[in-house]
Amino acid sequence: MSPPPPAQPPLHVAIIMDGNGRWAKARGLPRLEGHRRGVETVRTVVDAARELGIRYLTLYAFSAENWKRPGEEVSGLMGLLDFFLKRELNNLIKEKVRLHTIGRTEALPPNVQRELERVKEATKHFTEWNLVLALNYGAQTEAADAARAYAVAVQAGRENSDEATWEKFSRYFYTADLPDPDLLIRTSGEMRLSNFLMLQLAYAEMVFTPTLWPDFGRADLVAAVGEFGRRERRFGATTEQIKTGPR
Ligand code: IPE
Ligand code: IPE
Ligand code: MG
Numbered sequence: 001m002s003p004p005p006p007a008q009p010p011l012h013v014a015i016i017m018d019g020n021g022r023w024a025k026a027r028g029l030p031r032l033e034g035h036r037r038g039v040e041t042v043r044t045v046v047d048a049a050r051e052l053g054i055r056y057l058t059l060y061a062f063s064a065e066n067w068k069r070p071g072e073e074v075s076g077l078m079g080l081l082d083f084f085l086k087r088e089l090n091n092l093i094k095e096k097v098r099l100h101t102i103g104r105t106e107a108l109p110p111n112v113q114r115e116l117e118r119v120k121e122a123t124k125h126f127t128e129w130n131l132v133l134a135l136n137y138g139a140q141t142e143a144a145d146a147a148r149a150y151a152v153a154v155q156a157g158r159e160n161s162d163e164a165t166w167e168k169f170s171r172y173f174y175t176a177d178l179p180d181p182d183l184l185i186r187t188s189g190e191m192r193l194s195n196f197l198m199l200q201l202a203y204a205e206m207v208f209t210p211t212l213w214p215d216f217g218r219a220d221l222v223a224a225v226g227e228f229g230r231r232e233r234r235f236g237a238t239t240e241q242i243k244t245g246p247r
Helices: 020-026 031-052 071-095 110-123 139-155 166-172 218-230 239-244
Strands: 012-016 056-063 097-102 129-137 183-186 205-208
Touching (some): 031 056, 031 071, 031 218, 056 071, 071 110, 071 129, 129 139, 139 166, 183 218
Parallel strands (some): 056 129
């Protein structure tokens, strides 16, 4: 029997889905087979997240640096993305999950862009459940894009740079409409951010698991959320203040 979901689930869980290549290599299979299995994990985790009451799920699916990979792997990943979007359209509608993207999606192949638009459009009226795919995403590029957009707004008189605060500046990030992640999970034993949501993770709890993404399942998500529940989030305050409330 699976353990019951925690009383207070994190609002937003972000996951660096890593280890597909190693999963395949360990089985003498091509890397793309690992990615294929990884797509099945995505379906499992989207379901499990909803069951646990996690309203925002962000998945790092393709980084701005992943273009460095062999052309065959990149096109294989784009093909899988296209397949995933076509397959999931009806499921997401049925489950009332809104699809969002973060990253420079304009550089993705046109067929993938079309599918993304189609699914985003068909799910845009849903509010409770949100699936965010990070595609051609890099936190440093995001910061540079935000700075450029902010500078344009200053020039147009819509912003006053003397009054710049994080609250105002962050409106120019890809994540403007999303809450900051409460929990970051990275699979496959790597302990780095790899250019993922660096500012938005300022106060996220981090859970690293050696499990490879294709092997990750509902129980692993439950375990990570359980670990999250045992952490004390202080946001710069003291334990005493957390327990008694601010004075
Ligand atoms: C994560 O798995 C998927 C993507 C980055 C697209 P990897 O392909 O990075 O798997 P490893 O790290 O080589 O095992
Ligand atoms: C991060 O994984 C990107 C995604 C999971 C999409 P990588 O496998 O690309 O990261 P590095 O290169 O090991 O840091
Ligand atoms: Mg990797």
